Amino acid sequence: MNPIPTEPSAVYAPPPTGYSPPVVPKSTAIFQQIRAAVGQVFVGQEEVLSQVLAALLAGGHVLLEGKPGLGKTHLVLALAHTFGGSFRRIQFTPDLMPSDVCGHTLFDMQSGTFRVRRGPVFANLLLADEINRAPAKTQSALLEVMQEAQVTIDGESHTLAPPFMTFATQNPIEQEGTYPLPEAQLDRFLLKVLIDYPDALNETWVVKAVSSRASGGGLSTSSVQQVCGPEDIIAAQEEAAAVQAVEQVVDYAVNIVRATRQHSAISLGAGTRGAISLVRTAKAYALLEGRMYITPADVKRAVLPVLRHRVQLAPEIAISGQGVDDMLLSLLKTVEAPRV
Numbered sequence: 001m002n003p004i005p006t007e008p009s010a011v012y013a014p015p016p017t018g019y020s021p022p023v024v025p026k027s028t029a030i031f032q033q034i035r036a037a038v039g040q041v042f043v044g045q046e047e048v049l050s051q052v053l054a055a056l057l058a059g060g061h062v063l064l065e066g067k068p069g070l071g072k073t074h075l076v077l078a079l080a081h082t083f084g085g086s087f088r089r090i091q092f093t094p095d096l097m098p099s100d101v102c103g104h105t106l107f108d109m110q111s112g113t114f115r116v117r118r119g120p121v122f123a124n125l126l127l128a129d130e131i132n133r134a135p136a137k138t139q140s141a142l143l144e145v146m147q148e149a150q151v152t153i154d155g156e157s158h159t160l161a162p163p164f165m166t167f168a169t170q171n172p173i174e175q176e177g178t179y180p181l182p183e184a185q186l187d188r189f190l191l192k193v194l195i196d197y198p199d200a201l202n203e204t205w206v207v208k209a210v211s212s213r214a215s216g217g218g219l220s221t222s223s224v225q226q227v228c229g230p231e232d233i234i235a236a237q238e239e240a241a242a243v244q245a246v247e248q249v250v251d252y253a254v255n256i257v258r259a260t261r262q263h264s265a266i267s268l269g270a271g272t273r274g275a276i277s278l279v280r281t282a283k284a285y286a287l288l289e290g291r292m293y294i295t296p297a298d299v300k301r302a303v304l305p306v307l308r309h310r311v312q313l314a315p316e317i318a319i320s321g322q323g324v325d326d327m328l329l330s331l332l333k334t335v336e337a338p339r340v
Contacts (some may be wrong), residue, residue: 021294027236027248028290031057032280033227034082038042040077043209044202050288051152051193052079053196057240057284060277061146061166063309070195074126076167083233085124085163094132098141102151103158116153119146124163131168132178142166143185149322160333183268183312190277192309236287243283244293248338253278253299256335260311265327268312289326296337303328 020286031053038049055062064072073089078089089102103119106334116179117171120126121142128142145151147168168189170181197203254275261269282298308324317327 003244005022005026025239025287025290025292027057027179027232027239030228030232030236035078037082037227038075038078041221041224043206043219044198044291045071045075046196049191050285051191052239053186054189054281054284054302055193056163056165057171057236057287058190058277058280059163059165059240060239060280061168061188062190063186064167064169064195065192066169066195067197070197072085072169072195073127073129074219076125078221080125080223081221082226083124083228083230084177085230086232087125088120088123089127089129092130092131092138094133094135096134096138098138101138101142104151107152109119114154116156116158118153119151119153119159120241122158122160125167126166128157128166128168130170130178132170132180135179136182139179139181139185141303142168146188146306156230161230163237167279179295183310184333186309187271189309190279191305194303194308233310240280240284240287242292243281243286245279245283246340248340249294249296250279250300252296252335253282254337255284256299256332257302257307258332259335260307260328261273263327263331265317265322266311266331267312267314270307270310274310276305278302281306295340300337303332 021201035049035053039046042049042073052062056079076088076139090096099119101119102121103117105114106117107113108115131139131142149162149164152155152158153208198206206219213220238299256278257270257272257275260266260274263269279294282294285293285298285301286292304325307328311324311325311328313322313327
């Protein structure tokens, strides 16, 4: 009778000469700490937080859309605390003027000279609350600053200190008296992030935590600890830009964008900036996971937040109730991913 074979016992083998274990990029470690710090006060929105951190790494701006009371301001303020950045908030209203956003010059009676009074855009993180409530002229002033990273006041240019990132919010349930952003201006935002209600467990936890202190002072962003400085964010953005993108994966991103222009259910497809944004966001996702190269999976993950505000559904599709996200997911299945 043959004995039953047994698996050989593991034998320790020393690593080969010159071997060194993989090193997690410094930026990955820093952003893991940022995620943990923000996650203490922004609960139950893991994918939203991932998208926001990816946008910060990619150096882009974010359009936040969600119903009131879901923590949009809380998120941005907590993020500013993590790297000691300055935070300013603008409540957009129909009477808001471009000078209220960018700044203006004042005559100083004592010195007899004009001095510049800088507007709230001079910050690291700017929250433009309900941007669609301001008229087009004011919206354009902010979007120009977002694009150029500088402000011109009475002919004099003022460069914004990096890192600079704008979070613009829109209220999807109240459109009366608003000025919707034109498609060309929407394209200036790297990502459109949708914030939905948290699940029941997380929502219960938040309610208990917030109501545990007087005046609802629980989960205060003042408790968020600083884990790095603005210079570390700038270095991380440079490291994200250096993440490798092989030609096949770049072609995949381009093919997805080109497919949006040829799909019968889409009346307005994404432009070249959409493909650029896909690759930039994919690089940020890769670095967040500790990789210095992107994969087709990173591009797929970026498709919805990058393209949902860059395409328009055909009228007959929109009337049927089918959403942009559903259409993009359907389109994604028609584009073959490379094997890399």
